[in-house]
Amino acid sequence: MDKRALIEKLQSAFCQFNKAEGNKYAEVWLSDVDFGELYHSDKYILHVKAEHDISSCSDEIDNVLRYLDYHAHNELQYIWSVYIYDSTDQIHCQYDDLLVFTDDQSCK
Numbered sequence: 001m002d003k004r005a006l007i008e009k010l011q012s013a014f015c016q017f018n019k020a021e022g023n024k025y026a027e028v029w030l031s032d033v034d035f036g037e038l039y040h041s042d043k044y045i046l047h048v049k050a051e052h053d054i055s056s057c058s059d060e061i062d063n064v065l066r067y068l069d070y071h072a073h074n075e076l077q078y079i080w081s082v083y084i085y086d087s088t089d090q091i092h093c094q095y096d097d098l099l100v101f102t103d104d105q106s107c108k
Helices: 003-021 057-071
Strands: 025-032 044-050 079-085 091-094 098-102
Touching: 003 025, 003 057, 044 057, 057 079, 057 091
Parallel strands: 044 079
Antiparallel strands: 025 044, 025 098, 079 091
16 A cells, blocks of 8 residues: 555544544654565554543553544554554554654644
């Protein structure tokens, strides 16, 4: 899948999610999975910065994956892993970056 198309689909999905759930996520970005630099895998780590308190890492990652399964099902196959960051930019949960979403970016 083309990176631009993947980013656009994920951006749309997270914009819809934030509209429905009240801006839970401030930023979402992708980074390539590194398999020893032998080849490009077309797999990405999905990084999500939360703007809310995270009570359970497994529930948080599960919520993101379930939402994407419903709203970006075909694109989910390119996500190798999900990292959730807290509002201080520290990795809170984890199961060249490409910016997908920022809260100051307008969602159409």
